[in-house]
Amino acid sequence: MKIPIIHHIQSRTVLLQVRIQITIGLNHESPTGKQPVFASYLDTPNLPPKVKILCEIVANTPSLEVDRVLDDTGIRICTEDVEDVLKLSYTYPAVAVKFFRWSGYQLNDRHSPYAWNLIIDMLGKHCLFDAMWNAIKSMEKEGMLSLATFASVFGSYVMADKVKDALLAFEVMEQYGCSSDIVALNSLFSAICRDGKTVDAKDFLKIVKAKVKPDADTYAILLEGWEKEQDAVNARRTFDEMVGEIGWDPNNFPAYDSFLNALLKGSGGLREAMRFFNILKDRGCYPGIRFFKAALNECVANCDIEAAKLLWDSMSVHDDCKPDIELYNSMICLYSNVQDVDQATRMFDEMVFNHGVFPDSQTYNILLQLLIENMKLKEAQQMFTEMVKNEFVPTHANCCLAVRVFVGGGDPYSAIKVWKCMIENYDSDLEDTGNILVGGLRDLNRVPEAVKYADDMLDRRIKLTTATLARLRQGLAKAGKGAVYDELLKKWELQEVRCS
Template identity: 25%
Template sequence: MALRGLRRLRGCCDAGRTLLPLPLRRSSSSTRPNEDSSATALTAEEEAAFERIKRSLFKARKGSVEDLVGSLGAECSGIRLTSGVADRLLRRFGDDWKSALGFFQWAQSRGDGYAHTPYACNRVVDLLGKMRQIDRMWDLLSELHCRGLVTVDTVAKSIRRLAAARRWKDAIVLFDQLEDMGLERNTETMNLLLDALCKEKKVELAREVFLVLSPHIAPDAYTFNIFVHGWCSVRRIDEAMWTIEEMENKGFTPTVITYTAVLEAYCKQRKFRRVYELLDSMGSKGCHPNVITYTMIMTSLAKCERFEEALGVSDRMRSSGCEPDTLFYNSLIYLLGQAGHLFEASQVFRVEMPRNSVPRNLATYNTMISILCQYGRDDDALDVLKEMEAQSCKPDLQTYQPLLRLFLRRRGCGDAVDHLLSQLVKKSGLGLDLDTYTLLIHGLCRVGETDWAYRLYDEMVGSEIVPRRKTCELLLSETQRQNMEVYVERIRNDIISFGLCP
């Protein structure tokens, strides 16, 4: 299949340098599953090998990829390398592409019978692409092709990373060379390319590619869904609706997922009249909205502070026979609270969810606690906190923040704040983050607890958390007002050292 049109198209895309062609070697791709063997427990010997390799890489971490390969060759040549060790190391590297590539190259050059798993190959390809090391990624892809290790998953990750790096031309080049790598240019791989382009908002380019490929490669329903989502992402809803018509003309039935993408686009533009019209149209076609659709619409209305209208959507969902889930109830509880219906929110939380056997999750409890605190109902909020602990639902920082905020607004509630902090750290095993420190320091300054606020500031800086400039300025003002000269000098020095000067 020549596809000359695609080659002409890739020649006029605005992109980076032209990639060198892959060797024309028609080896079959690996058929081994793309499994990560790092989840398998390591033996004592493997654990020792893991730690030894990690130490070697750490010592040479400031060097080049070649330095890392050399360090491993000098210090780890006697190690018996297994796929379990290799996959775990690659998983632990995070965004450290140099260590990952150095280890990958060293392991591959050992010649002791070790072979990289598909997971290892795809992990390094994906990491290089993520960190914008596109030329290195392409070199590695060429090498993997020569070894017959390129799979559809490898290509999918490569195309996505090329598109994310704005290398549209290179993504098309890679697709055009699939058959040279022993892979097919078929509906699945075409969809990978179109989806990558649409996710980066290059929908018009994706459409041009599709027009070239569609005479040779048959689209499926997913192809059209890709374009519906793509047009919606660039706020061109008319084109999305036209795509739905095209989809139907090709014999494919739009699903609730298709329509929900359009509904969400209308919601983002606050065109709620169009939302209701499309809901009616869906019903007439026998395509009924699901709980995700209704929750999205309800949440969008709530963001626009159209609370009563959002409650109407909730009633519409219930009357349609659509079963609510936890996410729906979380949104409904928040909505009722914002609309001033605290009793109804509590009824949903305490009666309706248990009656319908819908489980509560962390977000359910956090939402209820936040609403109760918003209405000053601290005793009820603390009861919900006790209840979630009794249900083995572990609180997080978002659980405690509304309670802390409520007590910090009141003078004389220092003991309550201290008790909550003790419970947060000792009972829930949490550590304070930047937002929580900021909340506490600002709140304590407002109620005149400057010394306590400074102690928390000192703890935050000691934990290597850089404070916000506004926090430093507030604490500096309060310590100056109370003639705390030692504190004043420390805060001034911190403002300079943290680069927070205006």
């Protein structure tokens, strides 16, 4: 459908605190953003009986019969009923339109703007563009057209790979009594960039910027598009243009966030992102929390303590970037990777006191492993006790490591505690650790306890090795308890027969 381009658009800049969110239609996209996945009344619980009946009629009645079937129900409806039915009838546009007309008779043709917009969105999502424009003309006569209507049109055209038609729709907004201002332009760009076509938005900006002056949101949308497409080169160009057009603005952190994230994913990686981060910081501008999280993850991967400290210190001056558990875990993990026990435990201690952030399973496991590997057995025992008290379980690997190191370090009580936790929470790969515990207890001259846990292992069908049995035999013989060994051996032989 040919749409005439309107020139001489009145320019008006609107400073947005929050990017426009259009709820119509956009929640019907599939994960790929191409094939729509529409909401269905079948998947919607607790629907009012009246709405459910109407949805069933729309879904199961041939188009030619729907008026008669609806009349036969005798149902009286209100505006909200119409909206609810339309929201759940996107799969059946032809019948839904007939329902819309039928309901108009009861409402004296006084449909709500939302109901009209649902019809526009539904037709657009099914690429019924001629019918969509006819409905838009009807809305215009009713004086109900709004930016939400055109936002839906933009999204439908872009989803159908008709970006040029979306651009033309923007150009004709004035003809329909809607302002093609910066708010509308940002809505258009949002639809285009969300679909991975940021280059089309960038090219159109070159044409339209003489009529509509871009604002901070415009560039934030473009930069978010480049980030999504992992195009660091174009992100850098758009960033330079943004600074030239609107300067530096501490409130523009969504744009800075997307820009730095795009650089982080580019060939320059963390080094390039940190270079521009420092440039921003020198001007009192900071990105959002997403960049801090992504950058700290890169610092962990690259063991870059210096960059991580700079990022961490910078968050303290950014009100919107208070550390959370994910950020704390990244820092603790980084210090653990370089075996800096003091800094890792300091971060752990300040979590709750400084920011009210409570450790999770990952926090405890990172620190438990670090303390054990550095032979801080007393601290490791305390960490284990605290995490279990808070209902967190050490990983299987940490349990294995802890039993081995506690036994080797002469702390059988802690080793036994970890073993009990292990058999309570894991039901496989227990043989090696169990044999280490039993053998270690025997070597520490705790033969009765070694026998106790060996016997328990056999009851649980955890295999005792012949080497462990031999060590137990020696210990029991030395203690004059050969009969105890004979009982244990019989149990072991019976298990071997069952397993063979």
